[in-house]
Amino acid sequence: MGTHPSNPSKDKHTGRTLLELVQDNQALLSSAIAERYENKLPFLFKVLSIQKALSIQAHPNKKLAEKLHARDPKNYPDDNHKPEMAIAISDFEGLCGFRPLKEIAHFLDNVSSLRQLVGEEKAKQFVETVNKNDGIELEEATAENKKVLQSAFEALMSSSEQEMTAAAEKLVESAKSSAGADFAGTAVVPTPGGAKLSELVGRLYGQFGADYGLFVLFFLNFVEMKAGEAIYLRADDIHAYISGDIIECMASSDNVVRAGFTPKFKDVDTLVNMLTYDYAPIENQKMEATDYTQHVKNKREAGATLNQTAIDSQSETMEYNPPIEEFSVVRSLLKSQGSKVTFNPIDGPSIIICTRGQGKISVGPKVQEIKTGHVFFVGATAECVLESEDSEFETFKAFCVLDDAQRNGN
Numbered sequence: 001m002g003t004h005p006s007n008p009s010k011d012k013h014t015g016r017t018l019l020e021l022v023q024d025n026q027a028l029l030s031s032a033i034a035e036r037y038e039n040k041l042p043f044l045f046k047v048l049s050i051q052k053a054l055s056i057q058a059h060p061n062k063k064l065a066e067k068l069h070a071r072d073p074k075n076y077p078d079d080n081h082k083p084e085m086a087i088a089i090s091d092f093e094g095l096c097g098f099r100p101l102k103e104i105a106h107f108l109d110n111v112s113s114l115r116q117l118v119g120e121e122k123a124k125q126f127v128e129t130v131n132k133n134d135g136i137e138l139e140e141a142t143a144e145n146k147k148v149l150q151s152a153f154e155a156l157m158s159s160s161e162q163e164m165t166a167a168a169e170k171l172v173e174s175a176k177s178s179a180g181a182d183f184a185g186t187a188v189v190p191t192p193g194g195a196k197l198s199e200l201v202g203r204l205y206g207q208f209g210a211d212y213g214l215f216v217l218f219f220l221n222f223v224e225m226k227a228g229e230a231i232y233l234r235a236d237d238i239h240a241y242i243s244g245d246i247i248e249c250m251a252s253s254d255n256v257v258r259a260g261f262t263p264k265f266k267d268v269d270t271l272v273n274m275l276t277y278d279y280a281p282i283e284n285q286k287m288e289a290t291d292y293t294q295h296v297k298n299k300r301e302a303g304a305t306l307n308q309t310a311i312d313s314q315s316e317t318m319e320y321n322p323p324i325e326e327f328s329v330v331r332s333l334l335k336s337q338g339s340k341v342t343f344n345p346i347d348g349p350s351i352i353i354c355t356r357g358q359g360k361i362s363v364g365p366k367v368q369e370i371k372t373g374h375v376f377f378v379g380a381t382a383e384c385v386l387e388s389e390d391s392e393f394e395t396f397k398a399f400c401v402l403d404d405a406q407r408n409g410n
Helices: 018-024 031-036 062-071 101-110 112-118 120-133 139-157 161-177 183-188 194-208 268-274 308-312
Strands: 043-050 056-058 084-088 092-098 220-225 230-233 239-251 257-260 304-306 316-320 328-334 340-343 350-356 358-363 366-371 375-378 384-388 393-399
Touching: 043 350, 043 393, 056 268, 084 092, 084 328, 092 230, 101 112, 101 120, 101 139, 101 183, 112 120, 112 139, 112 161, 120 139, 139 268, 161 183, 161 194, 183 194, 194 220, 220 230, 220 239, 239 328, 257 268, 308 340, 328 340, 328 384, 350 358, 350 366, 350 384, 358 375, 384 393
Parallel strands: none
Antiparallel strands: 043 239, 056 239, 056 257, 084 230, 084 239, 092 220, 092 239, 304 340, 316 328, 328 393, 340 384, 350 375, 350 393, 358 366, 358 384
C-alpha cells in the first residue's frame, strides 16, 4: 500500500493509482511532505502472512542504496533506504539482529557443524576475543568484538555449497537425535532453548533443504511476539521472518539484500560488508507503544479521542513511533459495537487498513463501510472517525507528519 512505482495502490472505483492522485493534488500529502519526498508517499505499508520463512536479508542505508541502484537497477530498483517496523497481528517468530556474543561463542563451542563451516582458526579467535572482552564496554573492545563477529560470519557465508550441504545434513541429524533441552548445549542458553531450536532446524530444513540460513540461526536473535508487540529494524540490520501475520511499515523502498532461505537473487558479499555488526539482546529492538489519546511531553499532543462507549469497553488506540521521520503506525482496537475513535487532523497523509471486524469510516461528510481487508487513503488535514459495528474492530493507520526541524530540511 503506497505510491512506490513498482506497484502503486489503485483507487477501487476509478482505477487511478495513488501516485497519480497525490501528484495531481499535492495538498493530499501536505506541501511540506510533497516537497521533501518529491510528491510521493514517504512510506510503504504491508500485510505479511508468513507460512514459509522469508529470506535472510537486510536493507541498505541511503548512501549504499544509491550505489546499488546505479550499479544494478534490476535487483535494486530504487535509491532509497528502508528502515522498517513489524507489528504482530498473530503469534510471530523471527530472527532479528546479532545475538549477544557469549551466546554465539557458546554455539561455536557446542555445534560442531557450525564450527566446521566457520573454521577452527576463526572460531577460536572469536571465542577467545569475546571471553577476553566480556563485561568491558570500552570502544576499543566493542570494535574488536565487531571485527571478529564479521570475520566469523563472513567465513560461514563464504564456505562452499558442498561444505555447507554436508554440514547441514550433520546438523539436522544432530537435531533429530537430541531434540530436547541439550541440543546445541542450550541447557545454559536462554534463547530459544534446545527443544525449540532443534524444532526450528528441522522445520527450516523441511522448507529449504540444506541452506546457509540453518547456520545463520545460531548467529541471530530468535524473537517471538504476540499480537500488538512490535520490533524496529534500522537500515543495515539483518533479519528473517519465520512465521506469523504482521503489519509492516517501512520507508518507501523495494531494496532487499538477500543471503539465505530464498530462491531469489542473493548478494552475499554486499550483505556481509554492509551490516553494522551491532549485537544485543532482542529486547533492544522491541518497541513500546504509547497511548495515542494521551499527550506525550516534548513529543506530541494527543492524536485521537475515544467516545464513552469505547472507554467503557477498554478499547485501545496505541501508537508505534520509530526513530525516523517517514512513518508512525497507530493500532486501534475497538471492543464493542458503537465504540468510536476520532483521529485529529494532521498535516500529512494516512493509510488505514482493517484487519478484524467491521464498522464505518467517516472523512468529512463522507461515510463508508469498512471491514476486514478494506484499505482507505486519508489526505492531509482531514478528520477521520472510525466506528465499530462489531465486538472487535481492529485497524492500523500508517501516517507521516514532519516537525519544524524536518520541515526546514534538518
